[in-house]
Amino acid sequence: MVIQSRKKSILTQFHEPFQALKNWVFATLYFAESISLLGDAFTWVGLALLSYQFGREKSAIILATALTLRVTAFIIFSPFAGVLADRVSRKTILYTTHFIRMAIVACLPLVNHEWQIYALVFLLNVFNAFFTPTYRAVIPQVVDKAHYRQAVGLSTATFQILGVLGPGLAGILAVWFGARQIFFIDAGSFVIAAVLILMLPAAKLQHAVKKNEKTFTAWHDAIKGIKLLFKNPLIRFALFIELVSAIAGAQILVNTVGHIKSGLHLDDRHYGWVMAAFGIGASIAAFVAGSLDKTKTRRLSLIVGALVLAITISITNFVGYPMMLVLWLFAGLGQSLAEMPSETLIGENIPENEQGKVYGSHFAFSHLWWAVAYPIAGYTGSHFAGRNFLYGGMIAFFFLAMALFMVSVNSIKRR
Known part of the structure; x- marks a missing residue:
């Protein structure tokens, strides 16, 4: 009976997200x-394959520059995207950004200079910066509170799963159609998604917005979003935990391939498996996180996630490949536990008519953390081969300690 009840409990945890x-x-x-x-x-x-066409020695620089431009676009434009999400038709933002991104992606097969890649990647992510905060602001409007965390968990889990399966499918299609031609498949995906959005009633996506406010000051509202983001102690703590996650996550994204090839003397296949383990761990945690920690603060999830991340990367330099697979599975679990609560905390603690600007500010700051973390990972990877993950883990522990110290200081002040 006990075993059966446990089985039912586990099945319920995986079934809950689909209720949304x-x-x-x-x-x-x-x-x-x-x-x-x-x-x-x-x-x-496609960008990774395209970068190799400009020279193998340039590929890492091209991809690193593209990633930097990506987060730069998010940092600059996301706060203003959040402001628009509170004042302009969200349905219009959602489908328009899809059609524009479709046009930009369709230009990528035609590039023949590096600067063209950089320009197109930056533009692509400018409009991505307008889409994502708007999409996140819509979820609490269309899903009731009972299923809100599950809806966020399902979205996050799907993001992680597609992060694992998507590149594999893209690689197969690249063999069939060619590296440049798969960009057209991406363009087609944007069209299909935009058509689905066009089917939705605009009123359902924006019922809490004051339609009679025709004018607004973009800077004023963007700053207001930042203030609201940092004013709430629950959201502020979650945001600082995301910095820990970014420090550790950047080490994983930047230095795993070098560790696999140069440190363990393995090949691309082993790199693919270890990154798949990371994605699987993140997907599992995304499905069950909302059921495991139902507290108002989500502090247990945040602290456990950050600890797991910091611990796993700290010991990676000293283990073999089989153990690394296990560690990256746990690192994926930790990253979802550390990053997911911010989005749900905003939906649960910020007034509906202010959520767009706060989601925009959160999107900007969460990517600012990655803009800080990528150079740190690059430095540890290039200067401390064989100890890069250890030093990255130590930095993650330092920021986690700072976040916990600030929480304890705030608790003392409230007393």
């Missing part, structure tokens, strides 16, 4: 987002 799909508006949005995310995987695989 009974809401047809969210289901339509979810499938539109999933299709465009799959297309994004094609874009980054």
Whole structure:
């Protein structure tokens, strides 16, 4: 009986996120987002292959520059995207950004200079910066509170799963169609997603917005979003934990390939498996996180996730490949536990008519953390081969300690 009840409990935890799909508006949005995310995987695989066509020695520089431009676009434009999400038709933002990104991606097969890649990647992510905060602001509007965390968990899990499966599918299609031609498949995915969004009633996506406010000051509202983001102690702590996650996550994204090839003397296949383990771990945690920690603060999830991440990368330099697979599985679990609560905390603690600007500010700051973390990972990887993950883990522990210290100081002040 005990075993059966445990089985039911586990099945319930994995089944809960799908309850949100009974809401047809969210289901339509979810499938539109999933299709465009799959297309994004094609874009980054295509960019990796395209960069090799400019010279193998240049590929790392091209990809690193493209990633930097990506987060730069998010940092600059996301706060203003959040402001628009509170004042302009969200449906218009969602489908327009899809059509524009379709046109940009369709230009990538035609590039023959590096600067063209950089320009197109930056433009692509400018409009991605307008889409993502708007999409996140819509979820709490269309999903009831009982299923909100599950809806966020399902979206996050799907993002992680497609991050694992998408590149593999893109690689197969690249063999069939060619490296440049898979960009057209991505462009097609944007069209399909936009058509799905066009089917939705605009009023369902924006019922809490004051339609009579015709004018606004973009800077004022963007700053207000930042203030609201940092004013709430629960969201502020979650945001600082995301910095820990970015420090550790950047080490994984930047230095895993070098460690596999140079440190362990293995090949691309082993790199693919270890990154798949990371994605699987992140997907599992995304499905069950909302059921495991139902507290108002989500502090247990945040601290455990950050600790798991910091510990796993700290010992990676000293283990073999089989153990690394296990560690990267746990690192994926940790990253989802550390990053997911921010989005749900905003939806649960910020007034509906202010959520767009706060989601925009959060999107900007969460990517600012990655803009800080990528150079750190690059430095440890290039200067401390064989100890890069250890030093990255030590830095992650330092920022985690700072976040916990600030929480304890705030608790003392409130007393």
